[in-house]
Amino acid sequence: MSFSFTISPSSEVGFSSLVAALQSEFGSILTWEDEPPSPWPIDYYTHVFLWGVSTRSVELAQVEDGFQVRIMSCSCAQDYELALRTVEIVAQATGGMIEAEFGNEVTVETLREEFGRDWVNSMVTSGASFLPRLVASESMKGPLTLPGPVRDFVFGPRVIAELAGPEETFAERLFEKIRQVRYFDDEEYYQAKKMKVTPNDGKPVDVAIWGEGVTYLLPNVKLLVLMADDAPIFVPAEAIWELAGDACRALDDAQVLVEAIEGDEWLAVIERALKLAVVP
Numbered sequence: 001m002s003f004s005f006t007i008s009p010s011s012e013v014g015f016s017s018l019v020a021a022l023q024s025e026f027g028s029i030l031t032w033e034d035e036p037p038s039p040w041p042i043d044y045y046t047h048v049f050l051w052g053v054s055t056r057s058v059e060l061a062q063v064e065d066g067f068q069v070r071i072m073s074c075s076c077a078q079d080y081e082l083a084l085r086t087v088e089i090v091a092q093a094t095g096g097m098i099e100a101e102f103g104n105e106v107t108v109e110t111l112r113e114e115f116g117r118d119w120v121n122s123m124v125t126s127g128a129s130f131l132p133r134l135v136a137s138e139s140m141k142g143p144l145t146l147p148g149p150v151r152d153f154v155f156g157p158r159v160i161a162e163l164a165g166p167e168e169t170f171a172e173r174l175f176e177k178i179r180q181v182r183y184f185d186d187e188e189y190y191q192a193k194k195m196k197v198t199p200n201d202g203k204p205v206d207v208a209i210w211g212e213g214v215t216y217l218l219p220n221v222k223l224l225v226l227m228a229d230d231a232p233i234f235v236p237a238e239a240i241w242e243l244a245g246d247a248c249r250a251l252d253d254a255q256v257l258v259e260a261i262e263g264d265e266w267l268a269v270i271e272r273a274l275k276l277a278v279v280p
Contacts, residue, residue, distance in 0.1 A: 001073050001130075003123065005087045007096040008066030015040060018060075019048075021089045026050060026082065031149070033057065048086075049149045050078055055178040056148045058083045066096060074127045074146055076175045080120045087111060128171035131155055143253040145220060150182045151191075154220050156253030181252050189217040189257060197223075199280045207234070207280070213262040220254035223280055226273050235276045242276070243269050 015036050023030050033047040040062045047057035056072035056079055067090050071083045091098050091108040098106050106114055135144050135156055143156025163173045192208040199205060206221040218224065224240060226233040240256055241248055247259040261269055 001127075002070055004068055004070040004101050005083070006063065006066045006068045006099045007087060007090045007094060008099065009096050010062060010067030010090065010094055012094045013040060013062065013067050013090055014038060015046070017093075018086070018089060022048070022082070022086065025085060029053060030082075036062075047149075048082065050082060051149070052179065052183050053078050054082070054149055055079060055153075055175050055182070056146065058086065060086065066099075067094075071123075072148070074131060074174075074178075075124070077120055077124050080123065084111065084115060084120075125171055128174045129167075131174070132160055135160065145254075146178070148178075148182060151184075151255070152220050153178050153181045154252045154254035158250055158253045177252075181255065184217070184251060186217050189215050191217045192219055194219045194221055197280050205280055208237075210240075210258070212266040213260050215260045216256075216258045217251065218256045218258060223278070226270060228270050228273075233270065233273045233277050234280045235273050236278060239273070239276050243272055 059070035196204040
């Protein structure tokens with residue numbers, strides 16, 4: 001579950017000054033999604049994170065009640081520290097009162113008394129341990145997608161099996177895996193773009209193009225589009241394992257690294273894909 005703090009009043013919060021204050025503590029790894037206009041509009045949301053470290057982003061927004069700092073579920077300890085320092089910086093700058101989720105109010109001086117290291121550790125542990133239980137629940141029909149910095153992280157049976165080990169160190173293994181996926185060095189891989197097609201039923205479907213002779217990082221989509229000479233061929237994304245075989249390597253439960261396939265081998269892929277083709 002996410003957890004938010006709201007600081008009120010917040011009329012003096014400026015994005016550039018806030019970022020400068022955070023960078024003075026966290027350095028150049030502090031990164032942000034986009035820069036809000038000045039003055040910061042109500043209900044304009046942006047996200048900050050620590051490059052190579054954060055497992056989720058910290059959400060920042062001006063809302064009707066003040067300035068909101070939201071910590072996402074399955075955030076690591078460093079994300080909590082980034083969020084708490086943001087709360088402290090904003091509260092010190094505005095003189096505002098801090099209202100935590102569920103209504104308890106604290107001052108900047110007493111924030112860490114209630115939301116200190118023990119609280120952070122409990123939130124980190126519970127956030128990580130909740131994922132396997134959620135995926136195993138009857139309400140889930142497949143892997144869980146966690147949005148965040150750079151790219152999604154898709155958690156399901158494949159990752160659960162990979163992370164098998166002592167329960168007390170599960171969070172550490174999970175966060176390391178999330179970082180491996182989010183900050184994967186894709187210099188040698190082309191990151192296929194996620195696109196949408198709208199079938200006749202009017203429900204958009206996520207697709208990505210897979211072409212000849214390119215080393216790909218394929219995103220979490222429902223369909224892959226193979227570029228053949230005559231027309232594009234749509235196949236279910238999970239068919240990549242049958243079509244590409246040993247050229248595939250799983251990044252998580254949905255995203256796949258695929259080595260370049262060309263020439264006669266690519267023609268054989270197209271021939272197999274025609275048998276698996278679907279109408280989007």
